[in-house]
Amino acid sequence: PVQILTYLDGVVKVEETELKPRVGFLYPVLTHNISVFINATRERDSGQYICTVNVVDDATPMGRNVGVINLTVLVPPAVPACQLHGNPTVGSNVTLSCSSKKGKPSPTYQWERTEPTPQVFFPPAQDLARGTLRLTNLSLEMSGFYVCTAENRAGFEKCSIALEV
Numbered sequence: 001p002v003q004i005l006t007y008l009d010g011v012v013k014v015e016e017t018e019l020k021p022r023v024g025f026l027y028p029v030l031t032h033n034i035s036v037f038i039n040a041t042r043e044r045d046s047g048q049y050i051c052t053v054n055v056v057d058d059a060t061p062m063g064r065n066v067g068v069i070n071l072t073v074l075v076p077p078a079v080p081a082c083q084l085h086g087n088p089t090v091g092s093n094v095t096l097s098c099s100s101k102k103g104k105p106s107p108t109y110q111w112e113r114t115e116p117t118p119q120v121f122f123p124p125a126q127d128l129a130r131g132t133l134r135l136t137n138l139s140l141e142m143s144g145f146y147v148c149t150a151e152n153r154a155g156f157e158k159c160s161i162a163l164e165v
Contacts, residue, residue, distance in 0.1 A: 012024070023036060043104060045073050047070070048068060051069075075103055079100070080098045081100075082160060088138060089165065094138065096133040096148070107150040113144045
């Protein structure tokens with residue numbers, strides 16, 4: 001554990017950590033609400049935070065005035081990369097793949113064809129976790145513009161690929 005913030009004898013002290021310019025008490029400590037804030041959160045701010053209150057001459061046993069909270073900083077997906085695997089000729093099979101280098105929790109991926117005729121896809125042709133779309137027995141009508149959406153609770157990003165059979 002690393003101490004981040006203290007209040008002792010009327011003085012607030014922020015320790016020398018990467019949180020120093022971004023953390024503080026939300027209210028004046030003497031209001032009895034010792035909530036803290038973290039500005040400009042980053043993924044590495046995720047973790048367990050412990051608040052300990054020690055009151056002089058308090059008869060409460062040690063460890064009773066402790067609050068624990070787990071913080072998970074969500075990260076929207078990065079713009080995914082769309083790729084075509086295989087040779088897009090009539091009668092062959094190809095796989096479209098979509099992957100995002102960042103995202104917490106891990107993004108799910110949804111493929112759709114937008115042009116010339118909108119079309120959505122479902123498993124087993126589409127793998128939502130891996131971001132793949134398997135197109136089998138290609139025909140000329142399967143040519144078009146395919147869009148992949150990488151999405152999690154923090155946001156979404158898209159990429160696209162033109163398939164010409």
